[in-house]
Amino acid sequence: MAKEVTGTTWTVYDANTMTQAEIYGSVLCELGEKYPKIVGLSADLAKSTKIGVFGDKFPDRFFNVGIAEQNMFGVAAGLAKSGLLPFVSTMAAFTAMRGLEQVRTDICYQNLNVKIIATHGGVSFGAAGTTHHCTEDISIMRSIANMTVIVPADGIETACAVRAAVEWPGPVYIRIGRGFEPTYYQSEDYGFRIGKAQTISEGTDITLICCGITVLQAAEAAKMLKEQDGLSVRVLNMHTIKPLDEEAIMKAVLETRRIITFEDHNIFGGLGSAVADVIAKSGKGCAFEKAGIPDCYCVVGYPEDLYCHYGLDCDSIVNKVREVMGRDFEEDESWEDEV
Amino acid sequence: MPITESEIIKLKEQAKSIRHDIIDTTVWSGGAHIGGALSMVEIMTILYFKYLNIKPEEPHWEERDRVVLSKGHGGVGYAPVLSARGYFPKDELKEFNHFMSNFGMHLDSLKVKGVDVSTGSLGHGLPMAVGLALGARLQNKSWKTYCILGDGECNEGSVWEAAMSAAHFKVTNLITFVDRNKMMIDGRTEEVMALEPFADKWKAFGFIVKEIDGHDFKALSEAIDYAHSETKAPVLILCNTKKGRGVDFMEDQVKWHYGSIDSDLAAKAHESVNRG
Numbered sequence: 001m002a003k004e005v006t007g008t009t010w011t012v013y014d015a016n017t018m019t020q021a022e023i024y025g026s027v028l029c030e031l032g033e034k035y036p037k038i039v040g041l042s043a044d045l046a047k048s049t050k051i052g053v054f055g056d057k058f059p060d061r062f063f064n065v066g067i068a069e070q071n072m073f074g075v076a077a078g079l080a081k082s083g084l085l086p087f088v089s090t091m092a093a094f095t096a097m098r099g100l101e102q103v104r105t106d107i108c109y110q111n112l113n114v115k116i117i118a119t120h121g122g123v124s125f126g127a128a129g130t131t132h133h134c135t136e137d138i139s140i141m142r143s144i145a146n147m148t149v150i151v152p153a154d155g156i157e158t159a160c161a162v163r164a165a166v167e168w169p170g171p172v173y174i175r176i177g178r179g180f181e182p183t184y185y186q187s188e189d190y191g192f193r194i195g196k197a198q199t200i201s202e203g204t205d206i207t208l209i210c211c212g213i214t215v216l217q218a219a220e221a222a223k224m225l226k227e228q229d230g231l232s233v234r235v236l237n238m239h240t241i242k243p244l245d246e247e248a249i250m251k252a253v254l255e256t257r258r259i260i261t262f263e264d265h266n267i268f269g270g271l272g273s274a275v276a277d278v279i280a281k282s283g284k285g286c287a288f289e290k291a292g293i294p295d296c297y298c299v300v301g302y303p304e305d306l307y308c309h310y311g312l313d314c315d316s317i318v319n320k321v322r323e324v325m326g327r328d329f330e331e332d333e334s335w336e337d338e339v
Numbered sequence: 340m341p342i343t344e345s346e347i348i349k350l351k352e353q354a355k356s357i358r359h360d361i362i363d364t365t366v367w368s369g370g371a372h373i374g375g376a377l378s379m380v381e382i383m384t385i386l387y388f389k390y391l392n393i394k395p396e397e398p399h400w401e402e403r404d405r406v407v408l409s410k411g412h413g414g415v416g417y418a419p420v421l422s423a424r425g426y427f428p429k430d431e432l433k434e435f436n437h438f439m440s441n442f443g444m445h446l447d448s449l450k451v452k453g454v455d456v457s458t459g460s461l462g463h464g465l466p467m468a469v470g471l472a473l474g475a476r477l478q479n480k481s482w483k484t485y486c487i488l489g490d491g492e493c494n495e496g497s498v499w500e501a502a503m504s505a506a507h508f509k510v511t512n513l514i515t516f517v518d519r520n521k522m523m524i525d526g527r528t529e530e531v532m533a534l535e536p537f538a539d540k541w542k543a544f545g546f547i548v549k550e551i552d553g554h555d556f557k558a559l560s561e562a563i564d565y566a567h568s569e570t571k572a573p574v575l576i577l578c579n580t581k582k583g584r585g586v587d588f589m590e591d592q593v594k595w596h597y598g599s600i601d602s603d604l605a606a607k608a609h610e611s612v613n614r615g
Contacts, residue, residue, distance in 0.1 A: 039477070060477065063508070071466045071500035078470020081456060083401070083478065102497075105460050106467055110448055 020176040021119050023155035025050030027162045028087055029057050035166060037085040041065065043072045049089035049119045069094045073102035073114075080112040085166070091125070092118035092175055096137035107171050108146045115165045117174045121151070122212065122264030123293065123310075124177035126303040135293045138211075139269025141173045142242045148172045148194065149241040151263075151271070153215035156185035157239060160192035168194055177213060177264075177303075184216040184237075195240045197248040203234030206321055207252035207259045211238050211271050214262035214312050221317035233321065241274055249278045258287040258324055262312055267292040289324055291317075342560035346389065350556045353423070354384045358585045358612045360419035360429065365598070366605045368415060368435040371444055374595040376416025378520040378580040379487060381554045383420045386485055390563055395425035398452045404482050405455045405471050409464020409498075410489030410518060411445040412597075418442055418451065426453035462495025464488065465515065469505050472513035483567075487516045491523030494532045499544065505573045506545025514566040515546070515575050518553060520582035524596050538577055546575040553578025587611045 018026070032038050032054055040062040046052030055062030063079075065072045069090055076086040088095075095103065095118040107114045118137065125132040141149045148168060152158040158176050165172040190198065200215060201222045208218040215237045222233035234256055236248055252259055259279070261272035272290030279286050291311050298306060307313045311320060357380050365371040386406065387393075394400045408417050415435065422429045434440035441450040445459025456471075458464050468486035475482055492498060505513060517537075525531045534540070538548045547569060551558035559578070566574035582596070583589030586608045589598075600608060 039474075063473065065500070065504050066507075068497075068500035068504070070462070070497040071469070071504055074463055074466020074497065074501065075470035075473065075504065078407075078456075078467040078472070078484075079474045080470075081405070081467065082471050082474025082480075084474050101460060102463060102466070105457075106463055110457050 018155060019050075019178070019180055020152070020155040020158045021048075021050040021178065024117055024158050024162055024176065025053040027159045028054045031163065031166055032058050032061070035085060037083065038166070039063070039079055039084045039086050041072050041076050041086055041088045043067055043069045043090045043094065045090050049091070049117070051087065051089040051117070054087070069099035070102050073099040074106050076114045077102070077106035077110065077112050080107070080114050081110075085113055085115070087115045087117060089117045089119060091132060092121040092134035092137045093132055096134055096140045100140065104144050108144045111146045111170050113170060115172045115174070117162065117176065119176055120178045121175040122177065123298045123306045124213070124264065124303050126306055127300055129300055130297040133298055135264070135266045135298065136269070137175055138241055138263070138265045138271060139273070142274060146170050147242065150174045150194065150239055151211035151241060152176060152239055153212060153237050154181060154183035154185055156183055156188055157192060160188050161194070161239065164192060164194050175212070181213050182216060184219060192239070195243045195245060197245040198237040198239065200235035200237050201233065203232040204256055205232045205258070206325060207234040207236060207256045208317065208321070209236045209238050209249070209252070209259060209261045209271065209275055210263070211241065212264050213307065214264065214317075217307070217312060217314045218262055218317050220314040221321065224314065224318050225321055229322065231321065231325065238271060238275070241271055244274050244278065246278045249275055250282055253279055253282060253284050253286045257285070260289040260291060260320055260324055262317060263292045264307070264312060265292050266295055268295055287324055287327060289320065291320055341564070342389070342557055347556045350384055350388060353388050354380050355612055355615070357384055357419050357423060359609055360423065360432070361416055362586070362600070362605050362608045362612070364415050364419055364432045364435050365600055366602065367433045368444070370597065370599040371415035371436070372412040372597050373415060373600070374522070374582040374589060374592070374597070375410060375489060375518065375520060376413050377584045377586060377589065378553070378582045379410070379413055379416055379518045380584065381556060381559060382487060382516050382518060382578055383417065385556055385559045385563070387420050387424045389560070391485070392482065395453065398426060402480065402482055405484045407456045407464045407468040407471070407484065407486040408446070408458055409468070409486055410461070410492055411458030411464070413487070413489070414442070414444050414446040417446060417454070421451070421453040424453070461489065461492040462497035465498050465501035465505070468513055468515070469501050469508070469510055472510045473508060475512055476510070484513045485516070486513065487518060490517055490519045490521065490528055490534060490537070491531070493517065493534055493537075502541065502544040502546065509571070510573050511570050513573055514563060515573065517575065517577050518580050519577055520580045522582045522593055522596065526593055541575045541577070545572055547572050548575045548577055550577040550579065553580035554584060585612050585615050
């Protein structure tokens with residue numbers, strides 16, 4: 001039910017009736033009042049990305065450049081150079097690919113204060129097909145120096161991330177979805193911090209490291225596994241892919257010895273690969289699996305069906321955990337001497 | 340203020356000195372984009388020695404005019420201008436292209452004093468210049484943005500995306516130049532990818548075009564004065580230039596887009612500049 005929270009905090013009511021993008025648009029409007037240097041840009045997707053509400057409120061501070069993403073990111077770089085704080089929104093596919101060189105060379109190379117909110121990330125645009133999906137962006141963005149990469153779990157966390165981005169120096173890429181994905185968080189006061197994983201549930205048998213839409217699914221899966229299998233499942237919301245919370249990952253390696261990552265992204269290069277880097281570098285043994293889009297172009301369908309198809313829904317997560325728990329990793333060698 | 344004859348004489352001397360510096364820097368660097376550096380000398384000289392409102396001793400002064408060298412490979416032509424204008428000693432250019440140097444062939448705004456925007460990848464400068472100009476207007480700042488494009492660069496679609504937006508947003512605090520030296524790496528622009536009717540293209544995109552001799556200070560001055568007075572549409576100063584200008588054996592030669600010169604060749608180049 002609606003719970004009115006005053007001041008700058010967004011409300012429960014809004015999260016239950018608005019998409020991630022709508023919440024983003026509203027929060028940006030609110031921030032626009034407080035920060036006169038914020039300007040908005042879009043490329044004929046002001047309505048779809050909801051940055052248009054900022055444009056309605058601050059018409060002088062909003063630039064719709066038409067369907068021209070390269071120019072948009074270049075103009076954003078110039079606006080940032082002039083001392084303003086641009087928020088740029090278009091779909092993830094047109095950010096991470098069409099406009100990528102401008103994002104990398106104009107914005108990140110010069111370490112400019114440009115905040116990018118990329119919508120329709122992963123396969124969240126479902127039936128629109130591969131042209132409008134983006135299962136490569138996390139991989140692309142995390143390989144760009146100076147870039148901070150955030151994949152919020154839901155609308156509430158999007159609000160937190162957008163607020164945090166204002167004060168965070170340098171370029172930030174915030175990747176959100178499109179649809180009315182159910183929310184995990186109930187309010188903004190859970191202590192979101194860029195670069196710090198959120199523990200959704202404590203556990204000692206296995207850790208599920210998630211970002212974006214998989215956070216809620218894993219949280220539900222953990223409850224089912226506790227009830228049905230008696231398993232103690234740790235769930236981490238790794239909303240910031242870069243800088244990565246390596247401490248939380250190493251804690252999971254040492255305390256649970258089994259890790260599975262879940263992401264709406266190609267299994268190559270995204271959250272799973274980032275986590276794998278940390279594990280491999282540590283030299284510590286750990287059962288490990290990456291779940292995501294298995295290096296293919298996604299089939300057509302509604303997002304909910306696609307998430308089931310690619311094993312990112314609650315039931316699939318439960319099954320994946322059982323599969324990994326059933327493996328005989330631990331019987332093969334002694335773990336104690338490694339700790 | 341119309342340019343005076345004495346100003347022109349001084350600018351010509353300055354341009355000659357810059358050309359000598361470009362030749363020296365090309366030798367020190369081991370190889371550089373000398374052809375396109377020499378073609379834009381008059382454009383850069385008149386900006387930095389007549390028009391720009393800048394404080395070299397305070398490179399980040401907020402009220403300064405901004406310059407975007409969209410043809411970023413012109414770095415070997417830009418750095419000597421900045422040095423001559425007092426941003427850093429000429430000696431620093433001896434490190435051009437060297438290991439750990441602040442000066443690569445495409446100048447980095449975070450490393451080279453006086454460079455407002457990092458460029459090098461073609462087609463990136465005009466969008467950033469449009470952003471700068473919009474930012475100045477939004478913040479009621481009187482500083483202007485000057486953008487220098489290469490002609491071959493205008494093959495890039497992003498140039499035209501930016502041109503469309505400059506006209507759409509009526510960005511008249513932006514003055515855009517094209518160094519029309521008619522050459523690109525693989526040959527003459529009209530053979531590799533034809534640009535003509537080039538002025539008409541800019542006009543069709545909403546610019547007011549002033550086509551001039553880009554080596555003529557009087558013509559440059561008149562065009563810039565006009566651009567400053569224009570309040571309805573952005574102005575494009577189409578500068579007809581010669582690649583390698585000032586060094587006889589380099590002039591209008593495709594092969595001198597990028598080249599190395601040893602001390603013998605450098606001596607000949609200096610002599611040629613002195614004769615010109």
